[in-house]
Amino acid sequence: MKLEKMLVAMSFLAAVSLAHAGPATPGPSHGIAYPEGWQNWATIAVSHRVDNNTLRVILGNDIAVKAVRNGQTNPWPDGAILGKVVWKETRLSKWENAVGPAKFVHAEFMFKDSKKYAETAGWGWARWVGPEQKPFAKGAQVCTSCHAPVKDRDWVFTDPAFFPAAK
């Protein structure tokens, strides 16, 4: 029964391992891997779109945030990743003259790599939709066509918000 005991032990270990793995990483969007850890990135700006009633926070990875603080955002440096997190708005229950985030819509990202993504304006374009983070797969042209009006700003709509200098 040595083999049997070993199999029972292995099954137990596999189950424990799965229970501790947490949610699986979402699959790639447009061939781009999910940027793990973006939920902890620093803020670059916020915005409120009044045409579709959404609130947004614009986040950046370390390279992007450093570029913002050094004023080097046109062009953005290779390696910079910008993330835009979008929620439907709702009136705050405890402050009637304010709106805050309600239903999560999507998180979308621009990955700067002037060589790798030369064919799509130097950026990789990706989006993960809904709370389940389903990879967007309608093609980067959906992104670039909307961003074309800001091609002279390295394809980025966001004006970084002023932050008092970090020491």
Next chain:
Amino acid sequence: MKLEKMLVAMSFLAAVSLAHAGPATPGPSHGIAYPEGWQNWATIAVSHRVDNNTLRVILGNDIAVKAVRNGQTNPWPDGAILGKVVWKETRLSKWENAVGPAKFVHAEFMFKDSKKYAETAGWGWARWVGPEQKPFAKGAQVCTSCHAPVKDRDWVFTDPAFFPAAK
């Protein structure tokens, strides 16, 4: 002339040191030290106050963000710090149906310590005003009187935004 040379060298070193020190840390507000590094904290929520035309991002230190992700925000744990960064709104130049941050107003913070701050609802209340981060000194009652309507929510207005689970 040995002493004279030494003094010249010391002055030079002091000047070099100052030039590399960067901006000085702002002084305390209501006796609370400036929370260095908040510019890199993760986002908890965003909001738009339409009565005074300001956009906000609500940030948290590691303890606060962990509490949010574990749903432990009433009460918030000791050590949690919440930061609210406030800007006047402006219409985006490249997206007419959106508003984004313009003039920086202030950064204000709640420091949870149920014992240390027992006399002010378990929170330390501090604010640093304007780009120069001038310490606010009008008294914590200015803060608590405004927050009284949410005392059953551990004195916090913010509903944390939904974020897809960080792996």
